[in-house]
Amino acid sequence: MRRKIVAGNWKMNLTFQEAKELALRLNTWVKANKPTAEVIIAPTHLYLEQLNKDLKNSHITVASQNVSAMENGAYTGDVSAEQLLSIGTKMSIVGHSERRAYHYEQDKYIGKKITHLYELGMSPILCVGEKLEDRDAGKHFDVVQEQVTVALERQKEEDLKNLIVAYEPVWAIGTGKTASPDQAQEMHAFIRKTIGAQHGISIANSTSILYGGSVNPGNARDLFEQYDIDGGLVGGASLKLEDFTTIISANK
Numbered sequence: 001m002r003r004k005i006v007a008g009n010w011k012m013n014l015t016f017q018e019a020k021e022l023a024l025r026l027n028t029w030v031k032a033n034k035p036t037a038e039v040i041i042a043p044t045h046l047y048l049e050q051l052n053k054d055l056k057n058s059h060i061t062v063a064s065q066n067v068s069a070m071e072n073g074a075y076t077g078d079v080s081a082e083q084l085l086s087i088g089t090k091m092s093i094v095g096h097s098e099r100r101a102y103h104y105e106q107d108k109y110i111g112k113k114i115t116h117l118y119e120l121g122m123s124p125i126l127c128v129g130e131k132l133e134d135r136d137a138g139k140h141f142d143v144v145q146e147q148v149t150v151a152l153e154r155q156k157e158e159d160l161k162n163l164i165v166a167y168e169p170v171w172a173i174g175t176g177k178t179a180s181p182d183q184a185q186e187m188h189a190f191i192r193k194t195i196g197a198q199h200g201i202s203i204a205n206s207t208s209i210l211y212g213g214s215v216n217p218g219n220a221r222d223l224f225e226q227y228d229i230d231g232g233l234v235g236g237a238s239l240k241l242e243d244f245t246t247i248i249s250a251n252k
């Protein structure tokens with residue numbers, strides 16, 4: 001059975017007070033409503049320690065938005081997997097398109113991050129997705145195949161059980177333009193096939209593949225009903241409790 005998941009990527013939003021309040025209100029909602037989907041939030045690194053404490057015995061996982069590809073040392077401004085784990089964080093987003101675009105992160109480097117996480121018993125949410133020009137040129141499958149295979153090529157099979165991948169077409173992020181359910185399903189099935197070819201069918205079938213890119217309360221249900229869409233990675237709409245909880249409820 002693949003895990004159903006709805007994750008909120010808060011990006012560089014919310015003050016500490018706002019983040020704390022949103023996390024606590026979300027926790028109250030999750031306790032009262034017991035959603036089918038697992039709930040994950042990814043606040044800025046700065047708030048992880050406090051939110052880990054506030055949500056300690058909750059059903060919400062607090063994830064990091066990024067992690068260094070290096071173990072430790074002279075990497076000013078970076079945060080290592082070991083440091084994250086030392087404050088109780090066990091999951092990190094890696095390869096988000098904003099990291100790829102503004103920090104020039106590439107697939108091999110993203111693969112190193114994943115390896116570090118696994119070495120410490122932590123887990124990644126691997127983000128992949130093509131740019132508009134790739135899709136217009138008909139190269140979207142090639143681009144995503146390369147992103148998935150290079151990031152996962154050095155990982156051990158036993159680590160990849162319960163992998164989480166997020167398909168986030170760059171042209172759909174923060175633009176209000178969502179991939180249609182058919183477009184998303186087609187790519188999710190392709191990602192699962194790609195993982196199956198590389199690591200075997202059992203890992204492919206236990207991978208949760210989330211869709212990200214302008215998910216909102218109005219389009220979530222149609223996306224989540226697709227066979228290979230196991231949930232969402234939500235940006236803007238995860239900052240509003242009502243919108244985020246409506247999206248969580250849509251993933252049954």
Ligand SMILES: O=C(CO)COP(=O)(O)O
Pocket residue numbers: 009096168172173174175176212213214215233234235236237
């Ligand atoms: O990048 C995203 C989540 O990681 C998606 O962001 P939006 O939901 O704001 O389009």
